[in-house]
Amino acid sequence: MPHYEFFCHACKKKFSKSLTIAEHEEGKIVCPHCRSKNVEQGWSDFSAITSKKSA
Ligand SMILES: [Zn+2]
Structure with missing residues (x-):
């Protein structure tokens, strides 16, 4: 199962989940x-989330 x-954004926590x-x-x-x-899907670098919002 992919991870x-x-x-x-609500509690500002990262989490990982295995989903079908x-x-x-x-x-x-x-x-x-x-x-x-x-929630927003993140990748290896979560700092990219904020920077991409300015686009
Ligand atoms: Zn939360």
Whole structure:
């Protein structure tokens, strides 16, 4: 099962999750810390999240 990295904007925590492709495509990702759906998929460098918002 693929392993994805996420960042939660609600509680500002990173988390990783193993999802099936179907789960990932349906966007059913919730933060395990605060249950928010305000999560963004991250990659190896989470600092890229903020910088790309300015585009
Ligand atoms: Zn959260």
